[in-house]
Amino acid sequence: MARGQSTPEGRGIGLEVSDPAQMAALRAWVRQQPGVRTSLAEGTPGAGRLGAADVLSVVAGSTGLLAVVRTLPDFIRSRRSTFRIETTVRGERLTIDATNVEDVLPLLERLLDE
Template identity: 40%
Template sequence: MDSELALEISDPGQLRALAGWLEATRGVTATRTPTASAPNEQGALDILTVVGSSQVLIMAIKTLPAFLSSRRSNFAINATVHGRDIELTASNVADGAVIERIIELLRRDKADG
């Protein structure tokens, strides 16, 4: 059973680079998905919808600290897993706790599936 992860990034110009980075993990598909704009706001942001088995997504997520560290310091990724939002930045992924939170959510999905 495939799992899904939604990623919104602080710099939309990096969306293609992030998709390519994640798709370097065999079995991962990253699709650019437009989102609806909020009421009284103009325009909408695109997100990456990342699909793969829980195990494959876990491998891809573990590569995000390297991606983040190669970007400017204020670059951030907001990951949504099972309706829970988790922000990843170069500083908060350094200790590994935020990555472990995402992995735990994906493992729950695997156990439920």
């Protein structure tokens, strides 16, 4: 599923993590939201990269997807200070970490709400 796309089941977003060991924890965290479906896909390497990070695809209705996004700051803050989540929504590549979450979250919400 392409990131930031709509499907017949709802809207979706893809999430990548800076620490692959945290992917299972993120998936469990996201699944706590009602009506959310997740799948894990192998990422594709970018230009000049040898490997690629796995992508957690999250699909839900617009309310569920926004609920997931609003819980990300708590997940990020519960991890190491260097932990970050990356996503692309409507062509905008966003990186969310403990230092910028208050600035990036409103932008991400707005992009998902459009």
